[in-house]
Amino acid sequence: MPKVTEEHRLARRAQIVAAARTCVLQDGFHKATMADVIRESGLSAGAVYGYFKSKEEIVAAIAEDALSTVDEVFQKILATEQPLTPLMALETALAHVVEVSERPGGDVTRVAVQAWAEALRNPAIMSTASGKYTQLRDRFEDVARRAQADGTIDADVDPRHVAQVLFGLIPGFVLQRLIIGDVTRATYSAGLRALFRP
């Protein structure tokens, strides 16, 4: 019973979060109603509240889910055998953004933008966002340090500042894809290569 039940429990939570994400993608965190989520999930109100004790908890789960996709970039950067240049690290991240935005279940980057807004008034989400983004940025800092060791980047610069810029290029990529719509990995990379030191 324990293992099956635990799996069952997690499956149900995932089912609810998926349904809720669908609603949130249409209507945003606040306009999406529990009635919508309940209908979309195919469960009853009581069942949903058996897995999450409030709408806020579901919102937090969706936000965490979306923000956690950066963990995968993090892993990819760590997993690479040969040392990454800043440009390569960034391209890895951009590729990941595109990939997760096309996964079935809805464009996670849209959820992430909502999570940014929500973080400004929801300390739990702020804390998640802050933690995840700091963690990823720290990997860019490693990359910057490596580049300094190589001599590709001036050794006098604080690698954290370099990381701020590398990491800082990602939200602009996400946002332009969603709001202007004409940005792709290829165009952004071309721009990067034109501006960055070789």
Add this chain to the structure above:
Amino acid sequence: MPKVTEEHRLARRAQIVAAARTCVLQDGFHKATMADVIRESGLSAGAVYGYFKSKEEIVAAIAEDALSTVDEVFQKILATEQPLTPLMALETALAHVVEVSERPGGDVTRVAVQAWAEALRNPAIMSTASGKYTQLRDRFEDVARRAQADGTIDADVDPRHVAQVLFGLIPGFVLQRLIIGDVTRATYSAGLRALFRP
């Protein structure tokens, strides 16, 4: 009478938008209630509805207000007599971000982040955001073209792609200031100078 009345009307609208922005900065677009806005504005419900026909219209006004701060960057870039390098244009923009975030009346960059999220489900705000951001990015495109003319940037690259990157650095600056909190003009500039071609 028409002129006085028209001025009066605009003043009232500004008063209401200012009150609403205060509420929205605390609670977000959706958790801020009309009752909050009405109380904060010092007017009556009827009066507020005399100037805006719905909450949505107030939200749109706040969002447009916040998104319109980019017009000022736009103007600054245009107004500069000597041609701007990409780095200089960007530093102008970053300086502007910092300046508007510290204006009395509340940090406009926070409203902008909310507007990004709202744009994803509100076509009017999406349209405003898209228009304003395209306009600003077009200025960065001018800057890129100039740099290509100078030979600072490879002439073979599409200047729009360069502009995507230049513009794309701004949301990441805004977001890191709000969510991580350790980014300043100076640190970001240092990172930029380390990465960009001289």
Add this chain to the structure above:
Amino acid sequence: MPKVTEEHRLARRAQIVAAARTCVLQDGFHKATMADVIRESGLSAGAVYGYFKSKEEIVAAIAEDALSTVDEVFQKILATEQPLTPLMALETALAHVVEVSERPGGDVTRVAVQAWAEALRNPAIMSTASGKYTQLRDRFEDVARRAQADGTIDADVDPRHVAQVLFGLIPGFVLQRLIIGDVTRATYSAGLRALFRP
């Protein structure tokens, strides 16, 4: 505006409390729903919540209302010119119980019984009940003291203990009227006269 509005406000509150009392008399404090109260009051949900911020507040108002009928007994006992004997004081109280139970708007003694039960889990109502009942019992204590001065009651006894018994006869009168139903002022008085010292 102020005076009219204040009267209006009190009238509305009274209207809501009256409607709520009707519902509570049928269904009890907890089975009476806000929807019932709203329907009965003829107002809208929003209007009701403009006068009371929660159901609990309405319940407290009804309970306080019912418990406050003892203030009138209190006044009657004080107002009597000639000194009251314990028996006379008690008969005044019993007459009052009968009178308030027959007032239009519903039998207040039924509400009082509900208030007793509610007091056991609601500190606000407990506090009201405790205060009102202590106040009334204190009047019986005055009566007892007077009787001791007259020599009708043994001077050695604590007048508070006498008051406990005099006051204590009232709940039994109320309860038997409601639960057994065969008790009247006349029958209870006859019993009292048979048992009490002349």
Add this chain to the structure above:
Amino acid sequence: MPKVTEEHRLARRAQIVAAARTCVLQDGFHKATMADVIRESGLSAGAVYGYFKSKEEIVAAIAEDALSTVDEVFQKILATEQPLTPLMALETALAHVVEVSERPGGDVTRVAVQAWAEALRNPAIMSTASGKYTQLRDRFEDVARRAQADGTIDADVDPRHVAQVLFGLIPGFVLQRLIIGDVTRATYSAGLRALFRP
């Protein structure tokens, strides 16, 4: 098997009623939830519903349980060999009230007060209360008749009216103990002796 099963059944019912009483003492009949009762009983929802077909049935069982404590007073009055005076009968009853209020499992007098309120809207409980209280009052009527035979009480008075008063003193004792809190057997008896004919 039938006997064991029947015992088992009664034991389970008692276990559930005990758990429910604990909940009801904290929260009242209506605020106590079945989930509370189920948790407190240590059984499953299905099990509880195997022994009682509804919450109402559990409520009725608790109320009956509490109201049935008067049967014991009844028995004590009957069991006394020498004839009881009204005062003695009453003191027996008061002693019993105190005793049952201190039994482990929770103060039954609190449940009784709740049962009074519930009786007003629940015919089954009204019927139980009415029956039990009439039965006990009938014993006081016997006592009154005896006192009339003795000449202690005027023979012209209807003994039922005397019983109304004797019985009527008990709710006031219970209520003052719970709501004002300064009444004891000793103080109430002192008051009674001061007021009653010797």
Add this chain to the structure above:
DNA sequence: TATGAATGAGCGTTCATTCAT
């Protein structure tokens, strides 16, 4: 024109009860 009391649809949530296992 300005007011703010009133509206009522719709919100998030609860909980007595059932039934597949």
Add this chain to the structure above:
DNA sequence: TATGAATGAACGCTCATTCAT
């Protein structure tokens, strides 16, 4: 027989908006 996840009607309450004054 026992379980406890699931049900869904109904709850208390909110809030964008209106309109009689």
